Amino acid sequence: MGLTLASLCLAFGLLSCSSAPVKDSPALLTPQTPLIWPSPPEPAKISYLKAISRPEDIGANKGFFKRITEFVLGTTSDDIIKPYGVTVDGLGRLIVTDTAFKRVHVYDIKKSAYFYIDQPGKDEFSTPIAAATDSENRVFVTDSAAGKVFVFSPKGKFIKGFSAGSRPTGIAINRTAGLVYVSDTVAHAVNIYTLEGKPAGSFGKLGTLEGEFNYPVDITIDRDGMVYVVDSMNFRIQIFDKDGRFNSSFGRHGDGTGDFSRPKGVAVDRDGNIYVADALFDTVQIFDRQGTFLLNFGSVGKTAGRFWLPSGLFIDDGNKIFVGDSYNSRVQVFEYLGEGS
Secondary structure, eight states: OOOOHHHHHHHHHHHHHSOOOOOOOGGGOOOSSOOEESOTTSOOOEEEEEEESSGGGGTOOOOHHHHHHHHHHOOOTTSOSSEEEEEEOTTOOEEEEETTTTEEEEEETTTTEEEEEOOSTTSOOSOEEEEEEOTTOOEEEEETTTTEEEEEOTTSOEEEEEEOOSSEEEEEEETTTTEEEEEETTTTEEEEEETTSOEEEEEOOBSSSTTOBSSEEEEEEOTTOOEEEEEGGGTEEEEEOTTOOEEEEEOOBSSSTTOBSSEEEEEEOTTOOEEEEETTTTEEEEEOTTOOEEEEEOOBSSSTTOBSSEEEEEEOTTOEEEEEEGGGTEEEEEEEOOTTO
């Protein structure tokens, strides 16, 4: 049943004399002192900035009718539920896939604006996993259950979809070459497509040797076009050139410093350092180009700088680090301070 005139009037009266109820949010758990890693007296390399779990966290205001609707129905329909993939487009907008909500959140932090994408054509998302953007700021989203990549305009208008294997998960775009890389987790391979969705190659198969995979998940591309793949059940990161030729790998299974247990997301900063989110360790580990462990930040928890099953990772051109903090229903933002800090 729709909202009645009486209920709207009642809501208006209540809103006019009291503020709308505020939902407790992990994003509100702001540290009293700056969070940096490593701890003093070592020079700081990573600093905590903020968390985003709803549009208000970037200063986006709700319309009056939406406030009334939420007051009456008790819903906050734009909050992140279970973030997985994170990316930032050329306009500086944060894009977050939400597997529980079955939508893609778009946060224009510079303009304090928000919208979401939830309909590829006439359908709805089944399982939106990861997102990437091209040089025109079109948004490419992998839908694992649908077996497709869906493409949207910068404003969220559906453009097209194309088949992308059995279970597409991670996605990365080489904007210079115009190539889309998609991990097919159950096929143990990485497929390459043109921006139009035409097959352009594939590499990998089930196995443990160089260039073989055991459930590949996330993918990222560095400034030189090198492709980094989280080879999850081989507990390693594999690195390839843009044509899929094996370059190197690092990682091992274990519970010690620099080991992997459930690697999920991967990203590379401006200095070539490699970041890996581990969902079981609830931390992000940092390695140099040769795979030598350097540092980790975060531990299990709900307060600022802590994680509960971290997933996707992305580092933008300004060296802001975005981490999908899945079970804390937020994206946490950090900053890489550089090798000279």
